[in-house]
Amino acid sequence: MPKPRTLAEESLLWVRDLQYRLPDAPTSPGRLLWQIPSLEWTPDPRRGWVHLSGDNGSGKTTLLRVLAGMQPASGGELRWQKGAAGQIRYLHQQPYLFDTSVAGNLVLAARWQPQRRSAGEQRDQVEAMLEWSGLSEHARQPARSLSGGERARLALARAWLSRPPVLLLDEPAANLDQAAVEQLAIRLEQMSQAGCAVILSSHQDNALSHGCTARWTLAEVSLHTERMPG
Numbered sequence: 001m002p003k004p005r006t007l008a009e010e011s012l013l014w015v016r017d018l019q020y021r022l023p024d025a026p027t028s029p030g031r032l033l034w035q036i037p038s039l040e041w042t043p044d045p046r047r048g049w050v051h052l053s054g055d056n057g058s059g060k061t062t063l064l065r066v067l068a069g070m071q072p073a074s075g076g077e078l079r080w081q082k083g084a085a086g087q088i089r090y091l092h093q094q095p096y097l098f099d100t101s102v103a104g105n106l107v108l109a110a111r112w113q114p115q116r117r118s119a120g121e122q123r124d125q126v127e128a129m130l131e132w133s134g135l136s137e138h139a140r141q142p143a144r145s146l147s148g149g150e151r152a153r154l155a156l157a158r159a160w161l162s163r164p165p166v167l168l169l170d171e172p173a174a175n176l177d178q179a180a181v182e183q184l185a186i187r188l189e190q191m192s193q194a195g196c197a198v199i200l201s202s203h204q205d206n207a208l209s210h211g212c213t214a215r216w217t218l219a220e221v222s223l224h225t226e227r228m229p230g
């Protein structure tokens, strides 16, 4: 008899009756920001990302933070596949950079990653991420002196260094010009081809919306999902 398929084999993300209510007076349940009766998501293998959109204030950041486990939902259930649970990385719209050099930020990420790496491997990872992000020339520069676009690249490289299975990006295109958004789309493509499941929020129509394989839209307190053809 075939073994019954377990939840973990079914989907990367599994959600039932998840909802978020805004904090309110202790006696009142608070205004419902969004509710998701049912959602099961497994990205197409090595292809594209989820584009999460919605009007300002619709709750995109809150949803990403709940998915990342950084904020509790008001109710419902949320489960990540066993191999991904505990390894979900969330990247803030204005990521915090450590007050050290560009390379120093990557060195710290290499040192604190979940997997153990030798000193030589960590050095290789830092070199590879400097090159991947196009920041090799800036390696010794203080991270705080980078431009907005360069800061965003460093933050992404720092998150990607440890190859998390899931990456949640909050408005990664904010403050980027069109060329930088197109470069970001290329990097995201590489990440998804390497097996990383990406959900990113954006309220703009740009290279990030064109490269997605699914669109999730928050509207009227609900999440509407649509799979892109192809």
Ligand SMILES: Nc1ncnc2c1ncn2[C@@H]1O[C@H](COP(=O)(O)OP(=O)(O)OP(=O)(O)O)[C@@H](O)[C@H]1O
Pocket: 022, 023, 033, 054, 055, 056, 057, 058, 059, 060, 061, 062, 063, 203
């Ligand atoms: N702790 C809180 N207390 C009260 N209201 C909150 C709290 N956190 C979030 N909100 C409200 O929840 C709503 C959704 O916020 P959220 O940042 O998730 O939206 P968003 O879709 O990401 O918005 P934007 O596109 O403007 O970044 C906003 O109206 C916000 O003011």
